[in-house]
Amino acid sequence: MNILILGSGGREHSLAWAIQQNPKCDRLIVAPGNAGIAQMCETADINILDGDAVASFAAENTIDFVIIGPEAPLAAGVADRLRDAGLLVFGPSKAAATLESSKSFTKAICDASGAPTSAYGHFNDADAARAYIRQQGAPIVVKADGLAAGKGVIVAMTEAEALAAIDDMFDGSFGDAGSEVVIEEFLTGEEASFFVLCDGKSVLPIGTAQDHKRVGNGDTGPNTGGMGAYSPAPVMTDAVTQKALTEIVQPCMDEMAKRGTPFEGVLFVGLMIKDGQPKLIEYNVRFGDPECQTLMMRLGGQVLDLLKACAEHRLEDMQVNWAHDHAITIVMAANGYPGSYEKGTVISGLDALPEDSKNMTFHAGTAAKDGKILATGGRVLAVTARGETLSEARDRAYAMTKTIDWPDGFYRTDIGWRAL
Numbered sequence: 001m002n003i004l005i006l007g008s009g010g011r012e013h014s015l016a017w018a019i020q021q022n023p024k025c026d027r028l029i030v031a032p033g034n035a036g037i038a039q040m041c042e043t044a045d046i047n048i049l050d051g052d053a054v055a056s057f058a059a060e061n062t063i064d065f066v067i068i069g070p071e072a073p074l075a076a077g078v079a080d081r082l083r084d085a086g087l088l089v090f091g092p093s094k095a096a097a098t099l100e101s102s103k104s105f106t107k108a109i110c111d112a113s114g115a116p117t118s119a120y121g122h123f124n125d126a127d128a129a130r131a132y133i134r135q136q137g138a139p140i141v142v143k144a145d146g147l148a149a150g151k152g153v154i155v156a157m158t159e160a161e162a163l164a165a166i167d168d169m170f171d172g173s174f175g176d177a178g179s180e181v182v183i184e185e186f187l188t189g190e191e192a193s194f195f196v197l198c199d200g201k202s203v204l205p206i207g208t209a210q211d212h213k214r215v216g217n218g219d220t221g222p223n224t225g226g227m228g229a230y231s232p233a234p235v236m237t238d239a240v241t242q243k244a245l246t247e248i249v250q251p252c253m254d255e256m257a258k259r260g261t262p263f264e265g266v267l268f269v270g271l272m273i274k275d276g277q278p279k280l281i282e283y284n285v286r287f288g289d290p291e292c293q294t295l296m297m298r299l300g301g302q303v304l305d306l307l308k309a310c311a312e313h314r315l316e317d318m319q320v321n322w323a324h325d326h327a328i329t330i331v332m333a334a335n336g337y338p339g340s341y342e343k344g345t346v347i348s349g350l351d352a353l354p355e356d357s358k359n360m361t362f363h364a365g366t367a368a369k370d371g372k373i374l375a376t377g378g379r380v381l382a383v384t385a386r387g388e389t390l391s392e393a394r395d396r397a398y399a400m401t402k403t404i405d406w407p408d409g410f411y412r413t414d415i416g417w418r419a420l
């Protein structure tokens with residue numbers, strides 16, 4: 001099988017790494033990829049937001065299966081364009097991707113299907129939004145309705161903060177994403193990420209994880225795309241997992257199908273769990289980054305069979321072969337991230353790192369130049385390890401970070417603390 005993966009992050013490196021282990025993978029191309037991906041398979045410089053360009057590239061390269069990593073091409077309708085061209089695709093249609101690209105849409109799906117989530121109001125008028133905040137009081141959560149690269153959520157501990165967020169959003173700081181807002185009840189409890197394959201009808205859970213969104217140790221400082229993650233998430237007990245599936249995921253998927261926009265792909269279910277009861281915080285329509293790196297480390301080559309069965313609407317017949325293991329990933333980021341940071345700094349020591357079924361350093365923002373690996377993004381490497389226990393996995397991953405010589409980068413030293 002000839003496979004094309006779209007994306008360039010640590011998520012896509014880990015997908016490529018797992019898929020290449022499956023003997024059914026003949027040829028693997030990642031577009032556009034990064035320096036780490038280029039060391040293991042072909043890469044191609046195409047504009048992945050341009051459905052026509054991706055479709056012609058797939059035809060020229062006799063691609064059998066396209067896997068779409070990030071949300072942007074999904075929201076741009078690239079999966080639809082490729083399906084129209086007769087390709088087998090893993091990733092939801094533009095209509096189904098609205099579960100990530102509009103928070104109010106997701107709330108409406110929850111309302112229609114009875115899925116537990118926080119109480120909310122939906123506004124496109126600043127005065128009405130302010131009145132709702134004054135009436136509800138703080139703490140309260142203000143969210144830009146559209147895609148805002150992870151920056152559109154303000155968890156306001158005071159009414160003043162919430163009102164300021166409304167000013168920012170309606171002043172255009174969030175672009176089109178902010179012209180509509182969802183204001184939510186503040187939930188307390190423990191957060192977890194739950195990953196479920198959905199083929200429009202059947203659902204198949206493929207793992208749980210917890211990530212660390214704050215930049216600093218002890219979960220302090222500004223929010224980031226994720227500074228590390230581990231899998232499984234201890235809070236996702238069998239009972240909580242079952243509740244999340246039967247009360248949240250399946251009813252929402254049934255509602256999507258009923259509306260004529262079935263969801264096909266991986267649903268990233270962001271949950272808040274309190275006293276054994278999960279509530280939906282948000283859906284994403286793709287794997288999490290860096291959560292994906294921990295899932296791929298644990299699933300290995302079988303992931304190709306699972307993603308293909310999902311794209312072919314055969315999930316009902318599939319099962320996941322679980323190992324009772326743990327995985328962890330430590331993100332190395334450029335000094336200054338998530339603020340401004342220098343690009344083009346040199347990373348050494350990567351050649352000396354182990355690369356096997358227990359240890360893998362996935363690249364995110366890297367490029368190769370003159371035989372050197374340069375950091376080109378904010379989040380640059382995802383140092384990932386597996387073990388019989390979480391502490392074994394953690395010790396392995398942190399041992400690898402010591403081998404990496406990158407004075408211009410940093411990482412958190414407490415990934416996994418909650419579970420350990």
Ligand code: AMP
Nearest residue numbers: 118141153155184185186187270281282
């Ligand atoms: P989101 O972009 O929806 O994932 O929100 C980012 C983060 O904000 C989540 O991971 C939570 O930590 C927090 N958050 C979002 N919604 C709520 C809520 N209703 N109550 C408490 N925290 C929330």
Ligand code: GLY
Nearest residue numbers: 225226288289290
């Ligand atoms: N790590 C969170 C995300 O991928 O959205």
